[in-house]
Amino acid sequence: MAGVPGGILPRVIQSWWAPRRVVRGLADMPDRALIAVLMAAMLIFLIAQAPAHARAAALDPSIPLEARIGGAVMAVMFLMPVIAYGVAALVSALSRLTRWRLDARHSRLALFWALLAVAPAMLLAGLVGGLIGPGPALMLAQAVAGIGFLVIWGAGIVALARAA
Numbered sequence: 573m574a575g576v577p578g579g580i581l582p583r584v585i586q587s588w589w590a591p592r593r594v595v596r597g598l599a600d601m602p603d604r605a606l607i608a609v610l611m612a613a614m615l616i617f618l619i620a621q622a623p624a625h626a627r628a629a630a631l632d633p634s635i636p637l638e639a640r641i642g643g644a645v646m647a648v649m650f651l652m653p654v655i656a657y658g659v660a661a662l663v664s665a666l667s668r669l670t671r672w673r674l675d676a677r678h679s680r681l682a683l684f685w686a687l688l689a690v691a692p693a694m695l696l697a698g699l700v701g702g703l704i705g706p707g708p709a710l711m712l713a714q715a716v717a718g719i720g721f722l723v724i725w726g727a728g729i730v731a732l733a734r735a736a
Contacts (some may be wrong), residue, residue: 580612580688585688588720591727595685599678599732606680610653615689618648620694623702658681663729672733682728689724693717 587594601609621644629637657680664679674682697713704710 584689584692587724591627591680591689591724592731594689595682595724596731596735598681598685601681603677603680606684607675609688610680611649612655613616613684613691614648614652614689616651617694618644620691620698621648621696624665625702627676627702647661654701656680656687659683667733674729674733678732679729682725682732685728686721690721693720713728 575670583594615658622641625640625644626637629635629640660680660683661676664674667674693718697717700710700713
């Protein structure tokens with residue numbers, strides 16, 4: 573990929589200002605690598621939730637930290653990948669209604685890469701949620717992560733879609 577140094581971290585960072593170029597450069601990524609990208613993103617999301625779960629367990633000990641983390645593991649590591657595959661398939665199917673076609677593998681790439689690229693912002697939001705708690709700072713961190721995800725995902729879809 574021209575212009576982007578090798579490795580995941582430089583590509584994640586570059587995805588925040590040149591997402592189309594990064595995703596286009598990853599277009600030949602095989603499915604086994606896509607699964608690794610998705611699971612790495614989910615693991616980082618799980619880690620990002622830990623400070624908020626610790627804070628919540630300290631403020632409300634009726635649900636222990638282990639139970640909170642166990643529920644998060646179930647949701648993030650088992651349910652979210654299934655949902656991600658479903659969303660990617662739905663986007664691919666809906667693209668057939670437009671003149672821009674997005675095959676299933678490229679739909680997965682755009683979604684999974686957006687999840688991984690937004691992981692640093694999720695870590696920041698998790699730290700803010702755990703250290704500061706609910707409030708304007710947490711809302712801002714979550715908004716940055718959410719908007720960043722939508723922009724990177726949308727740019728990935730645009731970069732990989734082709735005219736019918």
